[in-house]
Amino acid sequence: MGRILWHFMEYHSVQALTVATISTRRPQRKNTRTHMDRLYADNAATSFPKPPEVARAMQDYAEQLGASAGRGAYREALETGEILAETRRRLARLIHAAAPEQVVFTFNCSGALNLAIKGLLNPGDHVVATRMEHNSVLRPLHALADAGIITVDYVSADPATGLVDPAGVLAAVTPRTRLVCVVHASNVTGALNDLGAIGPILNKKGVVFLVDAAQTAGHVPIDVQRDGIDLLAMPGHKGLLGPLGTGALYMRPGLEQQIRPILEGGTGSVSELPRQPDHLPDKYEAGSHNAIGLAGLGAALAWIEARTVAALHKHGAALSAQFLEQIDDVKGLSLLGPRDPARRVPVFSIRVEGMDPAEVAAVLEAEFGILARSGLHCAPFAHETIGTHRDGGTTRLSLGPFNTPADVDRIAAALREIAAAIAPV
Ligand SMILES: Cc1ncc(COP(=O)(O)O)c(C=O)c1O
Structure with missing residues (x-):
C-alpha cells in the first residue's frame, strides 16, 4: 500500500x-x-525515436539540395527528384505493389484515406465499414453520407478484442456496395484483422477494398497483391519510421481510371495543360512535395528493408x-x-x-x-x-x-x- x-x-x-x-x-x-529516463510509449500516434539515418538524410537534403522536385533541370532539383523516386520504389517494394507509380504520396494517412474515399465514391454508392475504424475513415464517410451522396453500413467487431469477423464484413456487402473499408490493426485494441479472408472475395465481386494500414505499415508484412487490397492508406511517420508530414496511398493498377483527384494544381509536368494530368502519380500529387520529409522517409525505408x-x-x-x-x-x-x-x-x-x-x-x-x-x-x-x-x-x-x-x-x-x-x- x-x-x-x-x-x-x-x-x-x-x-x-x-x-x-x-x-x-x-x-x-x-x-x-x-x-527518470523518459520512455516513449506512444508509437501509435507517431514513432519515436526514428533511425538516426532519418535525421541525417533530412539534414543532407536541407544543407546540400534544398530544391523542389520536378521544378527545375538543375542538378539539385534532379537529385531531389531521384530521392523521391527512390522513396517511392522502396515503399512499393515493401507492400509488393506492381509498380512504384501505384504509390501516391500524401501528407499523412488521413490524406490517403480522404483521397481514396472522396475520389472513388459516386452518388448512390453503398459502403461497408467496420466499427473499429478511425475518424480519418469515419469522418469522410459521414461527410458524404450527410450530404446524401452515399449510404454506409457499419459492421461490428468482437467486444472483447476488437477483432473484425471477415464473414460479417462480407455478409454486409450488397449489389450496390462500391467500397469496403477495414482497418488492418485497431489503434485502440491492437487487434490485427485477417485481410486475406476478405480481399480476394471482394475482388471477385468487383467491390473495392480499402485498408487503413496506419498501425501496420512497417510493423506487419503487407502484400497488396496476395490479399486483394485495392487501396492501402499508410502514414509515413508511424511504423514506416519517417518524419511527420509523410504518407502514401497505394492504388491497384487501373483504379486511377476511377478515382478523381481531390486536389488539382501544378505537378511540374505537362505544364501546357490547364487540366490535371491523368497519369500516375502526378494525377494525385498537386503542389510542391514535402521533399525533406520524403528524404527522411526514404532513409527510414532503407533501414526497415535492411532489417x-x-x-x-x-x-x-x-x-x-x-x-x-x-x-x-x-x-x-x-x-x-x-x-x-x-x-x-x-x-x-x-x-x-x-x-x-x-x-x-x-x-x-x-x-x-x-x-x-x-x-x-x-x-x-x-x-x-x-x-x-x-x-x-x-x-x-x-x-x-x-x-x-x-x-x-x-x-x-x-x-x-x-x-x-x-x-x-
Ligand atoms: C487507425 C488509424 N487510421 C488513421 C490514422 C490517421 O493517421 P494520420 O495522423 O497519419 O493522418 C491513425 C492515426 O493515429 C490511425 O491510428
Whole structure:
C-alpha cells in the first residue's frame, strides 16, 4: 500500500484536474525519484525515436539540395527528384505493389484515406465499414453520407478484442456496395484483422477494398497483391519510421481510371495543360512535395528493408507476449484487446479500476516517466464496441522497433504499482 509516491504539486495546469482528483483519494507524499529516463510509449500516434539515418538524410537534403522536385533541370532539383523516386520504389517494394507509380504520396494517412474515399465514391454508392475504424475513415464517410451522396453500413467487431469477423464484413456487402473499408490493426485494441479472408472475395465481386494500414505499415508484412487490397492508406511517420508530414496511398493498377483527384494544381509536368494530368502519380500529387520529409522517409525505408518487416513484426510480437504475460495477474488492471500475440500489434489499451484513463496516463508520466495517451484515440465507435466510450476511453501504450524487453518490464511494473496503490485496502 502507498508504494506510489504521489507528488502532484509539480504537475502543470493541464494535469491539475486529474491530479486533484487522485489526490483527494490518496495522501500526498513526496516524490523521491530524482531522475527518470523518459520512455516513449506512444508509437501509435507517431514513432519515436526514428533511425538516426532519418535525421541525417533530412539534414543532407536541407544543407546540400534544398530544391523542389520536378521544378527545375538543375542538378539539385534532379537529385531531389531521384530521392523521391527512390522513396517511392522502396515503399512499393515493401507492400509488393506492381509498380512504384501505384504509390501516391500524401501528407499523412488521413490524406490517403480522404483521397481514396472522396475520389472513388459516386452518388448512390453503398459502403461497408467496420466499427473499429478511425475518424480519418469515419469522418469522410459521414461527410458524404450527410450530404446524401452515399449510404454506409457499419459492421461490428468482437467486444472483447476488437477483432473484425471477415464473414460479417462480407455478409454486409450488397449489389450496390462500391467500397469496403477495414482497418488492418485497431489503434485502440491492437487487434490485427485477417485481410486475406476478405480481399480476394471482394475482388471477385468487383467491390473495392480499402485498408487503413496506419498501425501496420512497417510493423506487419503487407502484400497488396496476395490479399486483394485495392487501396492501402499508410502514414509515413508511424511504423514506416519517417518524419511527420509523410504518407502514401497505394492504388491497384487501373483504379486511377476511377478515382478523381481531390486536389488539382501544378505537378511540374505537362505544364501546357490547364487540366490535371491523368497519369500516375502526378494525377494525385498537386503542389510542391514535402521533399525533406520524403528524404527522411526514404532513409527510414532503407533501414526497415535492411532489417525486414518480418523481423520487426517478430520483435513486436515478442514484446506483446511479454507484456501480456506480465500484466495477466495484476488485480484491478484490465486489457482491452486480443490476448493472442499473433492476433495483435503492440498497441495496448488498458484500464485501472477506480481511475480515469487520463489519471493513469498522468501518473505514468509524472511518477514513472512513461509517455502514454489516454482518451478515445479518434475512434469513437471502437470504444462503443469495447464498452469504454462513456468512461473516458482507455489509457493506451504503444511500442515500436526501438522498444526493448526492459521497457516492457518497466511499463508492466509501473502499471502493477498503480493498480496496487489504488486498489481497496
Ligand atoms: C487507425 C488509424 N487510421 C488513421 C490514422 C490517421 O493517421 P494520420 O495522423 O497519419 O493522418 C491513425 C492515426 O493515429 C490511425 O491510428
